[in-house]
Amino acid sequence: MAGVLRAERVWVETFTGLRMRQFDGLLKVVRERGGNGPGGGRPWCLPLADRVLLVAVYYRTNLTMRQLAPLFGVSSATVCRVIQRLGPLLSLEPTARPADAADRLWIVDGTLIPVRDRTTAASSRNYRFSANAQVIIDADTRLVVATAQPAPGNKTDAHVWRNSGLDRYCEGVTVLGDGAYFDTGLVVPHRKRQRRPLLPGEEADNAEHRRVRTRVEHAFARMKNYKILRDCRQHGDGLHHAVQAVAYMHNLALAS
Structure with a gap:
């Protein structure tokens, strides 16, 4: 044939x-x-x-x-x-700590990936059995820096981050996260509290934070052009290998 x-x-x-x-x-x-x-x-x-x-x-x-x-x-x-x-x-090889770490800005976020393997997934807020994949990108280049082993999708981003081991790649680098990463040591938006509105300076900080952090959402959108990240039928470490391979191909397409 x-x-x-x-x-x-x-x-x-x-x-x-x-x-x-x-x-x-x-x-x-x-x-x-x-x-x-x-x-x-x-x-x-x-x-x-x-x-x-x-x-x-x-x-x-x-x-x-x-x-x-x-x-x-x-x-x-x-x-x-x-x-x-x-x-x-x-697979993508995680980026080593850059020499100019103090001048770098990285962004982390998690995305839910539907997966058939019930041992690596859980019923999630997208109403499907999914896994939470944490990804770090460089804010300037939009390249993926590192990915973590996917965790069940019913875990919060902060919980998955603390157990991912990604923090060792981020020593000395400023890392942005959304409000789900509160109390993790990352740079997160100012929180609104009951009967205490945000100050004008805090509103401006949050607006700038949102503007920069959307870059990781754009990276997810490009990565999910690879449809394996929309419905993964792989079992065991198959999803992890797929996320890393897609991240590497995403970097090739973006950098070349």
Whole structure:
């Protein structure tokens, strides 16, 4: 059975949201991380470039493995093995503490991702079984700095943040969060209290805070063009690998 999709410009740019040079950069990283394997075993029926394209198309379109199989001319079992093998190799590597940390501004927020695996999800305020994925972006570049292991969606952002381990990447960096991160050490808006309206200066601070913090919402919107983050069928660490891979492809598309 001959496949339709190959790692060629027309298919890469149509199905992945990446330009060809960006896809080449992704392919190079996967190869350096051991995407071809140690060798000596049964060879893959697809070259590495086509396998990386398969994983990127899966994350972008969220087609089922049975739907992807005829597009690449392989079995659905092969599609599953390719995704399981290469998915983790597309992951974003957390940014090290920058040298100019005191001058940086990062933004953190959580987003709910519907997921079928009930062991990693919980009934959430979006009325679906979802997981809470915490993401940090750089306010200037809009690039994703780090992501955390998704937590059940019934946990608050502050609770997930405290248990995510992301704070170790933020030492010395000013980090903005919304009102859900109150009492976490992050920069949050001034809170209205009963019978105490906000002062004019506090209103202005909150307006500026909202203006800057919307950048993380824009980042989520771009990341959710990859439909795997709208309804994830992966189990176990599959959602975590998907979030990290999407973050890395988002950075490639934005920076190149």
